[in-house]
Amino acid sequence: xxxxxxxxxxxxxxxxxxxxxxxxxxxxxxxxxxxxxxxxxxxxxxxxxxxxxxxxxxxxxxxxxxxxxxxxxxxxxxxxxxxxxxxxxxxxxxxxxxxxxxxxxxxxxxxxxxxxxxxxxxxxxxxxxxxxxxxxxxxxxxxxxxxxxxxxxxxxxxxxxxxxxxxxxxxxxxxxxxxxxxxxxxxxxxxxxxxxxxxxxxxxxxxxxxxxxxxxxxxxxxxxxxxxxxxxxxxxxxxxxxxxxxxxxxxxxxxxxxxxxxxxxxxxxxxxxxxxxxxxxxxxxxxxxxxxxxxxxxxxxxxxxxxxxxxxxxxxxxxxxxxxxxxxxxxxxxxxxxxxxxxxxx
Amino acid sequence: xxxxxxxxxxxxxxxxxxxxxxxxxxxxxxxxxxxxxxxxxxxxxxxxxxxxxxxxxxxxxxxxxxxxxxxxxxxxxxxxxxxxxxxxxxxxxxxxxxxxxxxxxxxxxxxxxxxxxxxxxxxxxxxxxxxxxxxxxxxxxxxxxxxxxxxxxxxxxxxxxxxxxxxxxxxxxxxxxxxxxxxxxxxxxxxxxxxxxxxxxxxxxxxxxxxxxxxxxxxxxxxxxxxxxxxxxxxxxxxxxxxxxxxxxxxxxxxxxxxxxxxxxxxxxxxxxxxxxxxxxxxxxxxxxxxxxxxxxxxxxxxxxxxxxxxxxxxxxxxxxxxxxxxxxxxxxxxxxxxxxxxxxx
Numbered sequence: 001x002x003x004x005x006x007x008x009x010x011x012x013x014x015x016x017x018x019x020x021x022x023x024x025x026x027x028x029x030x031x032x033x034x035x036x037x038x039x040x041x042x043x044x045x046x047x048x049x050x051x052x053x054x055x056x057x058x059x060x061x062x063x064x065x066x067x068x069x070x071x072x073x074x075x076x077x078x079x080x081x082x083x084x085x086x087x088x089x090x091x092x093x094x095x096x097x098x099x100x101x102x103x104x105x106x107x108x109x110x111x112x113x114x115x116x117x118x119x120x121x122x123x124x125x126x127x128x129x130x131x132x133x134x135x136x137x138x139x140x141x142x143x144x145x146x147x148x149x150x151x152x153x154x155x156x157x158x159x160x161x162x163x164x165x166x167x168x169x170x171x172x173x174x175x176x177x178x179x180x181x182x183x184x185x186x187x188x189x190x191x192x193x194x195x196x197x198x199x200x201x202x203x204x205x206x207x208x209x210x211x212x213x214x215x216x217x218x219x220x221x222x223x224x225x226x227x228x229x230x231x232x233x234x235x236x237x238x239x240x241x242x243x244x245x246x247x248x249x250x251x252x253x254x255x256x257x258x259x260x261x262x263x264x265x266x267x268x269x270x271x272x273x274x275x276x277x278x279x280x281x282x283x284x285x286x287x288x289x290x291x292x293x294x295x296x297x298x299x300x301x302x303x304x305x306x307x308x309x310x311x312x313x314x315x316x317x318x319x320x321x322x323x324x325x326x327x328x329x330x331x332x333x334x335x336x337x338x339x340x341x342x343x344x345x346x
Numbered sequence: 347x348x349x350x351x352x353x354x355x356x357x358x359x360x361x362x363x364x365x366x367x368x369x370x371x372x373x374x375x376x377x378x379x380x381x382x383x384x385x386x387x388x389x390x391x392x393x394x395x396x397x398x399x400x401x402x403x404x405x406x407x408x409x410x411x412x413x414x415x416x417x418x419x420x421x422x423x424x425x426x427x428x429x430x431x432x433x434x435x436x437x438x439x440x441x442x443x444x445x446x447x448x449x450x451x452x453x454x455x456x457x458x459x460x461x462x463x464x465x466x467x468x469x470x471x472x473x474x475x476x477x478x479x480x481x482x483x484x485x486x487x488x489x490x491x492x493x494x495x496x497x498x499x500x501x502x503x504x505x506x507x508x509x510x511x512x513x514x515x516x517x518x519x520x521x522x523x524x525x526x527x528x529x530x531x532x533x534x535x536x537x538x539x540x541x542x543x544x545x546x547x548x549x550x551x552x553x554x555x556x557x558x559x560x561x562x563x564x565x566x567x568x569x570x571x572x573x574x575x576x577x578x579x580x581x582x583x584x585x586x587x588x589x590x591x592x593x594x595x596x597x598x599x600x601x602x603x604x605x606x607x608x609x610x611x612x613x614x615x616x617x618x619x620x621x622x623x624x625x626x627x628x629x630x631x632x633x634x635x636x637x638x639x640x641x642x643x644x645x646x647x648x649x650x651x652x653x654x655x656x657x658x659x660x661x662x663x664x665x666x667x668x669x670x671x672x673x674x675x676x677x678x679x680x681x682x683x684x685x686x687x688x689x690x691x692x
Contacts, residue, residue, distance in 0.1 A: 028430045029377040034463065035453040038541030043500060060601045061632045063506070070500035070518065075541035077449065084374045101482050103423065107381040117380065136447050136481040138544035141497040151487040154389060154416035160409070172416060195384030195421035198484035255406045286407045 029120060030084035039218060040132070040211030041075030046143040073144050074204075076211035077102075077136035078129045081116070087123025087346045088339070090222045090246055093215070094119075094128045097228025097254070099152050099200045101135030102128035104227060108324040109189035109196070115225070115323045118332045123345070127219055131233070132208045134198050149199035157197070158190060161320035162277045162284065180277055184317040184325035193324065205233075212237045220244035223344055225335065228254045228320065235294065239264045247342050249273065249335050252320055254287045256294030263301030270298060270305040271338045273331070275318030278309070284320070306338065375466060376430035385564060386478070386557030387421030392489040419490050420550075422557035423448075423482035424475045427462070433469025433692045434685070436568045436592055439561070440465075440474045443574025443600070445498050445546045447481030448474035450573060454670040455535035455542070461571070461669045464678045469691070473565055477579070478554045480544050495545035503543070504536060507666035508623045508630065526623055530663040530671035539670065551579075558583045566590035569690055571681065574600045574666065581640065585610045593688050595619065595681050598666055600633045602640030609647030616644060616651040617684045619677070621664030624655070630666070652684065 049067040079102065094116065096104040105116045105128055119126050130137045139145070155170035157163065158177070163185045164170055169178040179187045212233055216222070221244050226234035231253025238245045239261040249271045250256070257265070272291055278284045295305040310318050310331065318325050325331070339345060395413035425448065440462065442450040451462045451474055465472050476483045485491070501516035503509065504523070509531045510516055515524040525533045558579055562568070567590050572580035577599025584591045585607040595617045596602070603611070618637055624630045641651040656664050656677065664671050671677070685691060 029380060030430075031375040031377065034375060035457070035459065036449055037453060037457065038449075038538055041537075041541050060636070061629055063629065065496060066499055066502075067497070068499075071497060072500050072537065072540035072543070079452070084376075103382055103384075103482055106425070107383060111381070111383065113381065130482070135484075136449055136476070136542075136544070138481075138541075141495075141545070149487075150411060151413070151417060153412055153414075154418050156412075191387075191418065192384060194418040195387050195484075196482075197418070198482070199487070283407055283409065290406070 027121070029117065031081055031120070032084045032086075033082040034080060036077065036079040038075040038077055038137070040214035041072055044071045044073045044140065044144045045069070046071060046141070049143070067141070067143065071141065071144065073140040074132050074207040074211060075137060076129055076132050076215060078127055078215060080125065080127045081120050082125045083120050083123050085123055086125060088119075088125060088223070089344045089346060090125075091219050092119055092124040092126050093219065093222050093224045094126065095212070095224065095226040095230030095234055096131065096134075097230050099134075099197050101130040101196070101198055103135070103196045104321075105323055108186060108328065109192035110186035111189075112326075112328070115328065115332050118329060119225075119336075122332075122336050124223075127215070127222075129212075129215060131230070132211045133201050133204045137211075139201070145201060145204065147201055147203040149201050151199050152194075152197050154194055157193070157321075160283065162275065162281055163187060163190070163319050163321075166281060180317075180319075182276075182317040183319060184327050185319040185321060186324070186326060193321070208233060209236055209240075213240060216241050216244050221246050223247040223249070223339060225249045225251070226253065227251045227323065231291075232256060235265070236261075238268055242268055247271070247339055247344055249338065250291070251322065252284070252287065253291050256291045259294060259297050262294055262297035263303070265298045266301040266303035268303065269342045270295070270303070271335070272305060272307045273322075273335070274309050275320065275322045275325075276311045276316050277319075308334065308338075310334075373467070375463065377427055377466070378430045378432075379428040380426060382423065382425040384421040384423055384483070386560035387418055390417045390419045390486065390490045391415070392417060392487070395489065413487070413489065417487065417490065419486040420478050420553040420557060421483060422475055422478050422561060424473055424561060426471065426473045427466050428471045429466050429469050431469055432471060434465075434471060434569070435690045435692060436471075437565050438465055438470040438472050439565065439568050439570045440472065441558070441570065441572040441576030441580055442477065442480075443576050445543050447476040447542070447544055449481070449542045450667075451669055454532060454674065455538035456532035457535075458672075458674070461674060461678050464675060465571075465682075468678075468682050470569075473561070473568075475558075475561060477576070478557045479547050479550050483557075485547070491547060491550065493547055493549040495547050497545050498540075498543050500540055503539070503667075506629065508621065508627055509533060509536070509665050509667075512627060526663075526665075528622075528663040529665060530673050531665040531667060532670070532672060539667070554579060555582055555586075559586060562587050562590050567592050569593040569595070569685060571595045571597070572599065573597045573669065577637075578602060581611070582607075584614055588614055593617070593685055593690055595684065596637070597668065598630070598633065599637050602637045605640060605643050608640055608643035609649070611644045612647040612649035614649065615688045616641070616649070617681070618651060618653045619668075619681070620655050621666065621668045621671075622657045622662050654680065654684075656680075
């Protein structure tokens, strides 16, 4: 009988052990819904250009292309995932950085789970978007947007995002590249990271913000997890809709909001997160200074801004793309703990 | 006792009834995994252009933009969903049409579930991609691709995709538009459909095909569900990798493969599906004729091509975007039945 009870305890322990991966990458993701939609956008009018016949598929019939008329421009693509067991009290929005898309959060260049899966597993209704001009949001013609898109060099993020040791660390021969010693970025998969990058315009901020506002008006109140340029958009949208944001997590926000408007965030809890090697890289030290000034302005107005430099809590080696670094799960847990501390987790 | 048995039967019936929505939009989607990756692509070299300083975010520090050097171009974005209860014997690839992205399959413009959710619910490991140049696959600079992108008029698909009654059916005032009587397209959500469209190039076919081949080499043997221009790519890729395709469902393929290569598909079961109003619209009659000639060439070589004109099996009113039409679930069932008939469903 004692033996039998002992067996049962062993079995129970085994079950607990077997259940442990239920929180990790091997466990099923159960969703009560998923889908996508586009939001925002406007109809632009183009006039005065000549029509022409084009063949859209080699071998197919010709059809008319009329560059004039009305065009649907500047909508934003949003994909959402609703976990079967919802634990986040509000929707969680994920806004990516410049020259990137929502793919930032989906997976990692070396094929591990990204923050999307992790936060769904933590029970958040999660909405990932591609900012206007990027990815599945499409882009407008030169008749509508006067500027040209810019394209990232293959080596640019390597030297700029604290993957390599700054300028000169890149080499076309992977064996001769100089990654930052101790980096958590999966450098062997840098190729795959570069495949995620998309062209960007430098003149579309107002259109980007208009569609983010439309998303916020549809989905929020909510929590926002924003990265890099997405942080700058996040703070500017929060200044316009402060009642809609119950928490903002800004991961290496590059730049922040408009200083004069910072007091509007006095009732929005904010967390700013920076990775490793920041102070040694002038570009990131500059962004950090801008964010600190914004944080100070929010605090001066009575607001709450928490600040985590990851190395100071023992999490080392993180690049600007920390959601894809090898220890991305550890950082997700830091963010989750902060969100829970704001009363946003059931 | 009899009464008790009867109660049990009633309860069982109630459970069956309660379980019925498990096949529909309100039931949880249980996944054993999901994620995304990019595949294919190449490094392009650009030389001889001047460098310049740019500010990437208003208010941020300036940094150098060098248009020269190496660029990662022509990769393809792929998102995958693996159902917990797999029933499809092979992965199912979904390839969208021209000027569109994988969004085609995700949802409908009026917010219903798309074929992605439906085929996951049917138990298929499903891979949705954005063809090279489109959506999250990004696009290359004018230094790499010599041609310009083309942009669809707001009214173009309305008149061309058998939503409205052909040329002249569009009007900027929704009340004055002339949809085809009996159309299944959610015309009230046409705005949202147009938000899904993206610019396209007319000179990138070889790059598109190269990345599709890379995907097929990674994921297949598989089944392919292709729409419109995606069908043309599908047949051309299948001609290059006939052993990798165990079934091809071509939904209004616009155009087909290369006639001379059609015999290579002699061991690949093919289903061609066309919607309603095809013969009255010269453009679609032309595509249908091209597909019929290709089908005849495959059959002449001993291959098997099934053909369904939906109205002939009682499914009426379907536009070119049938996966978004109101009866999209009914058409998904027709396709599923055909796939099952090929022995591809457990």
